Amino acid sequence: MAAEPRKPPLQFFLKLRRALGGKAGWGGLALQGLFVAVLVWIGYEIVGNARGNLETQHIASGFGFMSQTAGFGVSQTLIPYSETDSYTRVFLVGLLNTLLVSVVGIVFATIIGFVVALGRLSPNWLISRISGGYVELVRNLPLLFQILFWYLAVLSALPSPRESISIFDAFFLSNRGLVIPKPVGHEGLVAFAVSVAAAVIGCLWLRSYSRRALFQRGRVVVVWPYVLALLLGVPLLAMLVFGVPVTFEIPALRGFNFSGGTRVTPEFVALAVALSTYTAAFIAEVVRAGILSVHKGQMEAGASLGLSRGSTLRLIVVPQAMRVILPPLTNQYLNLIKNSSLAVGIGYPDLFSVFAGTTLSQTGQAIEIIAITMGVYLMISLVTSAIMSFYGWRVARSMGG
Amino acid sequence: MKCVLAVVFAFAAGLSLQSASAQESAKAKTTLETIRARGMLSCGVSQGLPGFSAPDDKGNWTGLDVDVCRAIAAAVFNDPSKVKFVPLSAKDRFIALQSGEIDVLSRNTTWTLSRDTSLGGNFTGVTYYDGQGFLVRKSLKVNSALELNSASVCVQTGTTNEQNLADYFKSNKMKYEVIAFSTADETIKAYESGRCDVFTSDISQLYAERLKLSNPADHAVLPEVISKEPLGPMVRHGDDQWFDLVKWTLFAMINAEELGITQKNVDEMAKSDRPELKRVFGTDGNFGEQLGLTKDWVTRIIKAVGNYGESFDRNVGAGSRLGIARGLNKLWNQGGIQYAPPIR
Numbered sequence: 246m247a248a249e250p251r252k253p254p255l256q257f258f259l260k261l262r263r264a265l266g267g268k269a270g271w272g273g274l275a276l277q278g279l280f281v282a283v284l285v286w287i288g289y290e291i292v293g294n295a296r297g298n299l300e301t302q303h304i305a306s307g308f309g310f311m312s313q314t315a316g317f318g319v320s321q322t323l324i325p326y327s328e329t330d331s332y333t334r335v336f337l338v339g340l341l342n343t344l345l346v347s348v349v350g351i352v353f354a355t356i357i358g359f360v361v362a363l364g365r366l367s368p369n370w371l372i373s374r375i376s377g378g379y380v381e382l383v384r385n386l387p388l389l390f391q392i393l394f395w396y397l398a399v400l401s402a403l404p405s406p407r408e409s410i411s412i413f414d415a416f417f418l419s420n421r422g423l424v425i426p427k428p429v430g431h432e433g434l435v436a437f438a439v440s441v442a443a444a445v446i447g448c449l450w451l452r453s454y455s456r457r458a459l460f461q462r463g464r465v466v467v468v469w470p471y472v473l474a475l476l477l478g479v480p481l482l483a484m485l486v487f488g489v490p491v492t493f494e495i496p497a498l499r500g501f502n503f504s505g506g507t508r509v510t511p512e513f514v515a516l517a518v519a520l521s522t523y524t525a526a527f528i529a530e531v532v533r534a535g536i537l538s539v540h541k542g543q544m545e546a547g548a549s550l551g552l553s554r555g556s557t558l559r560l561i562v563v564p565q566a567m568r569v570i571l572p573p574l575t576n577q578y579l580n581l582i583k584n585s586s587l588a589v590g591i592g593y594p595d596l597f598s599v600f601a602g603t604t605l606s607q608t609g610q611a612i613e614i615i616a617i618t619m620g621v622y623l624m625i626s627l628v629t630s631a632i633m634s635f636y637g638w639r640v641a642r643s644m645g646g
Numbered sequence: 647m648k649c650v651l652a653v654v655f656a657f658a659a660g661l662s663l664q665s666a667s668a669q670e671s672a673k674a675k676t677t678l679e680t681i682r683a684r685g686m687l688s689c690g691v692s693q694g695l696p697g698f699s700a701p702d703d704k705g706n707w708t709g710l711d712v713d714v715c716r717a718i719a720a721a722v723f724n725d726p727s728k729v730k731f732v733p734l735s736a737k738d739r740f741i742a743l744q745s746g747e748i749d750v751l752s753r754n755t756t757w758t759l760s761r762d763t764s765l766g767g768n769f770t771g772v773t774y775y776d777g778q779g780f781l782v783r784k785s786l787k788v789n790s791a792l793e794l795n796s797a798s799v800c801v802q803t804g805t806t807n808e809q810n811l812a813d814y815f816k817s818n819k820m821k822y823e824v825i826a827f828s829t830a831d832e833t834i835k836a837y838e839s840g841r842c843d844v845f846t847s848d849i850s851q852l853y854a855e856r857l858k859l860s861n862p863a864d865h866a867v868l869p870e871v872i873s874k875e876p877l878g879p880m881v882r883h884g885d886d887q888w889f890d891l892v893k894w895t896l897f898a899m900i901n902a903e904e905l906g907i908t909q910k911n912v913d914e915m916a917k918s919d920r921p922e923l924k925r926v927f928g929t930d931g932n933f934g935e936q937l938g939l940t941k942d943w944v945t946r947i948i949k950a951v952g953n954y955g956e957s958f959d960r961n962v963g964a965g966s967r968l969g970i971a972r973g974l975n976k977l978w979n980q981g982g983i984q985y986a987p988p989i990r
Contacts, residue, residue, distance in 0.1 A: 303883045304744060304766035317808040318815075318824035328812040400839040420840045421798060421823075501797040501843050502823065511841065512825065592825045592836065598803070602828060606737035606804030609765040611744075 295612060310608045311336070317603060319594045321510050332604050339596035340621060346516055346595065347582045347625070353521035354581060355574075358528025363558070365533055376529070384526035389587050391523055396515035396591040403511075406502055415495050417503060420511065426493035427507040433483070437490035440483035444475045451475075512593035516585065524581045528574060535570035536562055567640045575633040579626045586622075596621060677749055677881075677888035678938050681722060686730050689715035690748035693733045693829055696854040697962040697970075698754045698774075707731045710773060710961045711752040713951040714879055717895045718750065720950035721943045735829050737804030740765045743882055750892055751880040754848065756806045761880075770893040772878045774962075775974040775983060777871035778810050779849040781856060784866050786843060791870035795820040800842035802826070802833045807847055810873040834858055848875045853968050891937050898944045900986035901926065902953035904977055909952040912945055926989050933989055944989075954984065 262270055299306045315335045316328050323341040326334055364376035383391070400420050404410065409419030417424040455466045484490065496506025539562050547557030586597035601618040605611055681687055691699035691711055699709040707729075716726035732748050743751045744766045755761070756776075757769040780799075782788050791814070801807050803826040815822045825842060827833040834855045837845040847855065849867060856862045881892050902908075905923060907915050916927045924930035928941030935941065951957055955977075959965040963972060976982025 299766075301884065302744065302766040303763070305764035316812055317826075318812050318822065320823050320825050328816060397835070397839060400836075400841055403840075405840055500795055504796065589828050590832065592800075592827045592832070594826070598826070598828070602737055603803045603808060603826060606740070607760075607809070609740055609744075609761075611741050 299612075305608070305610060306613065307610075308613055310610055310613075313608070315604070315607075317607070319599055320592070321513060321594055332600075332608070335604055336596070336600050336617070339594060339599040342594055342599075343582075343585055343588075343596040344625070346513060346520065346585050346588065346593070349517045350520035350524065350581050350585065351578050353517070354524035354528055354577070357521060357525035358577075359532055361525060361529035362532035362536065365529065366536060380526045380529050383522055384530075388519065388523050388584055389590055392516060392519040392587055392591055395519045396511065399515055399518075400511055406498060409498075415493070417496060417498075417506075421502060422508050422510040422514070424496040424503045424506045424508050426495050427505065428491045429494055430491055431489060433487035433490040436483050436487040437480060440479045444479040447475045447479075448472045510593070512588070512591050515591055516588050516593045520581055520584060523584075524577050527577050527580075531570055531573045531577065532566070534573075535566035535568075538569045539565045564640070564644065568637070568644070571633060571637040571640065575630055578629055578633065582625055582629060583622060677885045678722070678891065681749055685723070686728050687715060687719045687722065687750070688730045688732060688748045689718075690732050690734045690739055690742050690751040690753050691715070692753045693735060693831070695754060695830065695851060696857055697850065697966060697968045698854065699731070699733075699752070708961065710957055711754060711879075713899075713957040713961065714752045714773060714892075714896060715750065717899060717947045717951045718892060720946045721891070721895055721898075721939050724940075724946050726950035735804070736802055737828065739804075740767065743767050743880060746882070749881070749888070754851065754877045755880055756848075756875045757878050758806060766883045767880045768883055768889055769878045769880050770889060771896045772876040772984075773896060774850060774877040776848040776850050776875035776877050778807055778846060778873040778875055779852055779871055780868040781837070781845040781847075781852045781865055782843060782868060784864055788868070791868045791872065792818060792820075794822070794844060796822065797843040798823045798825065798841065799844045799846055800825050800827065800833050800837045801846050802830050803828055805847070806873070806875065811846055814872045830855060831858075848877070850877075850962060850968075850970060853970055854962075857967060887938055891939065894937055894989075895947060896954075897986035898926075898947050898989070899951070899954040899957065900977070900984055901989055902944065902948050903955040904979070904986070907944075907948055907953055908956060909948060912948045916945060922988075922990075931990075 262274070296306065311333045312331050314329055315332050318328055319326060319335070319338055321342055322338045323345060324334075324338060326338050361376045361379055364372045365380070367373050367376070403418060403420040406417075406419045406421050409417045409421075409424075411417050415426050451468045451471055455468045458464045458466045494505045496503040496508075536558075543561050543565065544557055547561045548554075552560065585595055588595040589598040589602055592598070596618060601614055605614045608614070675683075689712075691707065691709075694700045695709070697709055699707060699711040702708050712731070715729045715731070719729045720726040722728075732742060734742050734748075734751075734753060739751055739753055739755065740761070742748050751767070752773075754774070754776075755769075757772065761767070762769055780791050780794070782794075788794065794815075799811060799822050801811055801824055808824070808826060811822070811824060825836060827836060830847075830851070833847075834845060836842060838859055845852065845855070849871065852867050856865055856867075859865060879892055879896065881889050905915075905926065907923075907926070915923055916929075918924070918927075921930065925933065926944050928934050928943070928945075932941060934943035937943065940946075952960070958972060958975060962968045962970045972982060974983050976984065978985040
């Protein structure tokens, strides 16, 4: 053949065309461009319309209100806050409260969920029925109702501060919440923290050393006495050298309430308990489904290797089940975060309550505040989702799949 | 592909036309015309505050705030029942007014500068001069609000009470813990369960909410009044005719009391020769028509709800379960500050 081979078209443009225009080629690209333009134009019209209408109705707009003084109190603040702070500070206070209850809720929901799922799969008749009953009872009642139940039931059962239940005269339980001694850091705190960290790192190294010895040379090295010595000895030594790192401020009843100490409010407890027990019921079902999706031959194989039921579950079944469990588990986490906005029903000062509630009604700037709040919940959820995806990717990789 | 393009363009064109026509029709119709066409007044009220706006045992809304809406309906339709009551929480009320869901907000709302200017509404007058106070258990043996240092306080969110509370405790150098709930019912329930030592709100509300407690006699209102809370109806910004109509409905009720016109004697008084009465009843002048109403607008209002004093007594005053003294809300010529400009 004398004819020269036809030059292939530039790969880059081919790929670009396919990626942007699909099968229709450049025409498809134009259409997509037009579609995006129409979307942008609709968005522009909506914003313009809203602005115009707000102006004709003389409703304040813009984000200038964020620096104004809030002028109202908040019952639970993780960062210093007073009435003279700005709405931006209120926003941060609410955001942190939302994150706090979400994180606590997720941790406990996961623990309870796994325990209940394992309980439901247990060969013990009583345990499996109790677990099953828990799931059916909790997941079939409305969440807001459960939050109110915990709040009002817990509250009416507890005594007033003056007759509070005290434990060692340091912990006080009353209808104002649980008051616990507050740790106050001293000069030795940094040295103490460093020594604890060093001890933990040492222990981790010991663990990997013993595993290496077991897997590579088949030798069992007993390390736990050293671990114990490290964990107790090093921090104790640091305390002797640098002084006591932390003392505790004991709460005392003064007037209406306790002064000193740290307080866990009943609103927080009720919300955290309701969110974690409710979500745990769903997580239990997700975990159960995941475990059942692993072929029972795996369980039998574990048993024939001489592993106990617990070890088989922990080492063989659960890691395989994780692949099935993770996506719906992420859904449950996201649900919990969003459900935390029901806090407004019992006066827990979360983001929705102090920002989309009080701040909104004081400033009247509904559009801006709702937009910010929606954006924040979206961000929290997306970040959670991303973390879970990363974890799922690692699980999949570690299993070679 | 052409077909798709055509659809997109048609959609876009339709959208722009639609938005233009919607704007025009909204501008052309006044609030009064909209209400007449609908045959119903839409009135924003509370979620149940005895004396001001609450459904009675037969499901009829009653109260001082409700009477304002019934009076407007009577003036417009000659029928006080042509009102749709929309129960609103404190924080939702302004949005409902802004969005046009309600025509008038008559929901124990405090008149403040920022609410009058930045919320897209206007206050039309004062139906009740109130102030903020504190409700406590008698067993606490507290006699003054100044003894409330370090107390836990229950308050409803979205109210002026939240800010007044912060101001009061700050200026008296007292500590407090605030727990804010979104509805009045949740707030009073938390107070009753012992979560708070104190429930704070407008004093009229304290009396009303106290009735909901299982044993009202165990609770007392402290003597301190820590703020000015003039409560009144609010209308949307931008329709002056409607603003005037709502404003003068309340003025008509106050003027009627001043002139001695009551629900009972209104027909007799209408025959009177006194010039100020002739103006009020429309036998002289066309004041009703200037408001967009009929000449007998005041007769309609008084027949429906009575004068201001009658409404006050029936709903919150001596003739009601609340039994609140009239105090500041007496007429100006009887030692109070209720005062209406003359109808002339």
